[in-house]
Amino acid sequence: MPHHPAPNPAGLPPFPDREWARRAMTILQGDGRRSxxxxxxxxxxxxxxxxxxxxxxxxxxxxxxLKHRLARSLFLYGICNGRILQGTTLVEASSGSTAVSEAYFAELLGLPFIAVMPRETSRQKVEAIERYGGRCHFVDQADQIYSTAAEIAENAGGYYLDQFTYAERATDxxxxxxxxxxxxxxxxxxxxxxxxxxxxxxxxxxxxxxxxxxxxxxxxxxxxxxxxxxxxxxxxxxxxxxxxxxxxxxxxxxxxxxxxxxxxxxxxxxxxxxxxxxxxxxxxxxxxxxxxxxxxxxxxxxxxxxxxxxxxxxxxxxxxxxxxxxxxxxxxxxxxxxxxxxxxxxxxxxxxxxxxxxxxxxxxGSSFADLPQVSCPPANRIPM
Missing domain, CATH: 3.40.50.1100 (Rossmann fold)
Known part of the structure; x- marks a missing residue:
């Protein structure tokens, strides 16, 4: 007779990450219904x-x-792809508003959040991020935010939300x-x-x-x-x-x-x-x-x-x-x-x-006059 292994007396393993993800999705869906x-x-x-x-x-x-919609979509994207787990440190590169919204969602889910922003970002945005429990890391040049955010996320063993890459695919x-x-x-x-x-x-x-x-x-x-x-x-x-x-x-x-x-x-x-x-x-x-x-x-x-x-x-x-x-x-x-x-x-x-x-x-209804030049594409421009 074929040999059958004895059943595991402990049963199937627990899935704590999935249970946390289910709770997180419920919280995000509730926010979606309210707003x-x-x-x-x-x-x-x-x-x-x-x-x-x-x-x-x-x-x-x-x-x-507007970034409230984007932030919720980025969180849903990260959770559904198994990249945001319980305790994950979240990092974002932002000029401010996206980071404010992400700090809000991070607080809802009990996750650490770090925003990487240009130093000249408005103080009101910085204060809003900090009120939601987020931390701000400033850079002197706007183009430094990407590499700095990726480096901080890697060093923390966290997840770089990366709105600039995932914005167009995180939304249906x-x-x-x-x-x-x-x-x-x-x-x-x-x-x-x-x-x-x-x-x-x-x-x-x-x-x-x-x-x-x-x-x-x-x-x-x-x-x-x-x-x-x-x-x-x-x-x-x-x-x-x-x-x-x-x-x-x-x-x-x-x-x-x-x-x-x-x-x-x-x-x-x-x-x-x-x-x-x-x-x-x-x-x-x-x-x-x-x-x-x-x-x-x-x-x-x-x-x-x-x-x-x-x-x-x-x-x-x-x-x-x-x-x-x-x-x-x-x-x-x-x-x-x-x-x-x-x-x-x-x-x-x-x-x-x-x-x-x-x-x-x-x-x-008088037409514009004496305005600085508004740049327009050439008439024969074709799509990229």
Whole structure:
């Protein structure tokens, strides 16, 4: 008769990592249910005849920014791939907002968290990370954050969350209540339910990738415009079709613009890009803040100026329709920088004349004049 080994009297082995992962997933799913959606704001600008502006207000997430969605997705990605376990030290390279959101989730799960950030990151963001129990490690050059974060994670035996690589793959771009699906669901009963344009500035490039893929997947007659900022490699890479482009100076608009082309930046799903001088981003930020009666951040100014620029082009062409973008975070994080006139003067930026031009445009529809050059791709540019 064949020999059968005696059964293990202790039974099957325990699976503590799986049990911890199950508890962690329950916690993350609970956060998702509580903060699943945000308002779609539709401010009225009487000068924009036939053009409706919408802004999805991501500043109302528990951690105050669009990056709350990304952080939750990165945690889900790490746990489901077996890379985040009980006690894992988490490390991230960030200009601030992503790290704030990740520190929040790390605290929920009882995990150590270290943020590697440029030294000039706003003090309000640093304080928020520390309030959630995270630690901050500062570097002097923006392009040092990647290698420093990877080194700290390796030395700690931890996990580098790496938003710049995993942002575009950690989010289900086909739907599953991602930001793109939410926008189009909220637009369903509006006068122009399919936006003529969706506008997004690029930090990791992941949100733009999600939007572009979802638009194509659902076969919408909508175009995606990505707005880049002054000190950033994205626009030049889009135009030159060279992912090796670098920018020696770090972005002054926190949360967007990068010194290199990040892995999550997917130019093939972008219909158009423009590059906006920082002074216009900040002017647009201040104008929109006055119109909404509350402060928004600098990257929202980038988005809003791009919306105004596209609206101007559409009105010149006699087109009507809706243009949708995001309020990325609150301006309260930037009281010592973008809302500080001394800070702006020290950097040679006088936003007052451009605020007046934008106010006049929103009230009367008068076309832009006397603005610093907005860079546009050549007409014959083909996708990378």
């Amino acid at each position: 699943a959606d945000t308002h779609l704001v539709n401010p009225s600008f009487r000068g924009l005849k036939g053009i409706s502006i919408y802004l999805k207000d991501e500043s109302t997430h528990p951690t105050g920014s 771009w086909r739907g599953n209540n991602n930001i793109a699906e939410s926008i189009f669901n909220q637009m369903a009963e509006e006068p122009h339910p399919q936006p003529r344009w969706v506008v997004m500035s690029a930090g990791t490039g992941g949100t733009a990738a999600t939007l572009g893929r979802f638009i194509r997947y659902r076969n919408f007659d909508t175009r995606l415009c990505v707005a880049d900022v002054e000190h950033s490699a994205f626009f030049d890479a889009y135009v030159s079709q060279d992912r090796g482009v670098k920018c020696a100076t770090g972005s002054r608009i926190e949360g967007v613009g990068r010194p290199r082309v990040e892995p999550s930046f997917i130019p093939e799903v972008i219909d158009y890009m423009i590059k906006i001088p920082d002074v216009l981003s900040i002017a647009a930020m201040r104008v929109l803040s006055r119109r909404l009666f509350r402060r928004v951040g600098g990257s929202t100014g980038t988005n809003f100026f791009a919306q105004c620029w596209i609206a101007d082009q559409m009105m010149k062409a006699g087109e009507e329709g809706s243009i949708v973008s995001l309020i990325c975070d609150s301006g309260e994080r930037y009281t010592s920088t973008y809302y500080n006139d001394d800070w702006l003067r020290a950097r040679g930026m006088d936003v007052a004349p451009y605020c007046e031009i934008l106010e006049d445009f929103l009230d009367t």
